[in-house]
Amino acid sequence: MSAAALTSLAAVALVAPLNWWSVAIRGRRREWVSKPLVLVLLVITAWVGGASDSAAGWWLLVALGLSLAGDVALLSESQTRFVVGLASFLLAHVAFVVAFAHLGMPRSSLALVGLALVVGLAAVVGRRVVPAAWREGGPALGGAVTAYMGVIGVMVVSAWATGHLLVALGATVFMVSDAVLAMDRFVRGRRFGALAVMVTYHLAQVLLVVGVLQALGNLT
Numbered sequence: 001m002s003a004a005a006l007t008s009l010a011a012v013a014l015v016a017p018l019n020w021w022s023v024a025i026r027g028r029r030r031e032w033v034s035k036p037l038v039l040v041l042l043v044i045t046a047w048v049g050g051a052s053d054s055a056a057g058w059w060l061l062v063a064l065g066l067s068l069a070g071d072v073a074l075l076s077e078s079q080t081r082f083v084v085g086l087a088s089f090l091l092a093h094v095a096f097v098v099a100f101a102h103l104g105m106p107r108s109s110l111a112l113v114g115l116a117l118v119v120g121l122a123a124v125v126g127r128r129v130v131p132a133a134w135r136e137g138g139p140a141l142g143g144a145v146t147a148y149m150g151v152i153g154v155m156v157v158s159a160w161a162t163g164h165l166l167v168a169l170g171a172t173v174f175m176v177s178d179a180v181l182a183m184d185r186f187v188r189g190r191r192f193g194a195l196a197v198m199v200t201y202h203l204a205q206v207l208l209v210v211g212v213l214q215a216l217g218n219l220t
Contacts, residue, residue, distance in 0.1 A: 001219045005049035009206075012041045016202045024195050032075055038202055039068040046209050050218040059099035060212045066092035067205065079137060082185070083144060089178075090148050093155040096171070096208065103215050105161035110168070114160030117172055118153040125179045132186035145182070152178060166211030174204035 001009075019034035021027070043064045051057030070088035073081045105111070126149055134142030152175055159171030177200035184193035213219055 001049055001213065005045050005213075008041050008045040008048060009210075012038055012045065012202075012206060015041060019202070020195055020198055023198050024192070035075065035198075036068055036071050039064060039071055039205070042205055042209050043068065046213065049209075049213045050216065051213065053218075054102070054216055056099045056102035056212060057216060057218075059095050059102060060209065063092045063095035063099060064205070064209070066095060079141070083141065086144055086148055090151050093148075093151045096155050097151075097158045099212060100155075100158040100162050100167065103162045103164065103167070103212065105158060105163075107161050107163035110163055111157050111161035114157040114168065114172070118156050118175070121175060121179055122149065122153070125183060129179075129182040129186050133182075136186065145186075148178075162215065164211055164215045166207050166214060168211075170204050170207030170209075170211050172204075173200050173207060177201040177204055 015034055016038050019031060019038055022030035022034055043061060046057065046060055046064060051060050066088050070085045070092060073085035073088055075081075130142060130146055130149070133145040156168075156171045156175050160168045162168070177197055180193060180200065181197045184190055184197065190196075210219070
């Protein structure tokens with residue numbers, strides 16, 4: 001990895017904990033700055049790390065850009081902004097799947113591991129979140145949440161099928177982060193729910209960026 005990529009990744013390691021602290025103490029002004037800044041720094045990391053030299057890398061950049069848009073939308077707690085954020089991240093997951101397809105998905109046996117994780121989490125979380133979303137927002141919100149769960153499930157299975165451990169772990173942690181967010185949003189809010197969401201979310205994005213760059217051979 002280039003010195004510039006390492007520098008921007010180090011900046012992520014500094015800014016992300018600042019965001020977590022802002023979330024923990026409900027420092028909204030700091031959160032409005034630190035939350036999108038983490039994704040901006042990850043976009044820079046991917047770019048200077050050579051992502052633009054390959055199709056998989058370009059789709060990684062698209063996924064990160066859509067994630068950034070989702071982060072900005074979710075800075076508001078309104079239902080409209082939530083749906084916008086949901087749509088942005090749904091498209092981000094589609095972009096991740098395309099990136100993984102360009103990396104190659106030869107490990108069908110590992111895809112079964114990803115599928116088992118998706119089915120297990122859906123059985124535990126999905127059966128509670130989906131009915132709650134339908135009760136809160138009717139078919140529009142309930143359908144959107146159901147579609148999102150399906151797309152992120154495909155993303156996780158695809159990540160495992162690449163055979164790249166960091167990519168698979170990143171996708172899995174992303175799914176866990178979204179599960180915590182969904183439970184916190186639709187079922188029951190927990191004291192440190194928002195903090196847990198952001199810590200796992202940032203970890204997932206870092207793993208995905210580093211994992212894809214590693215798979216592209218850009219870390220040597």
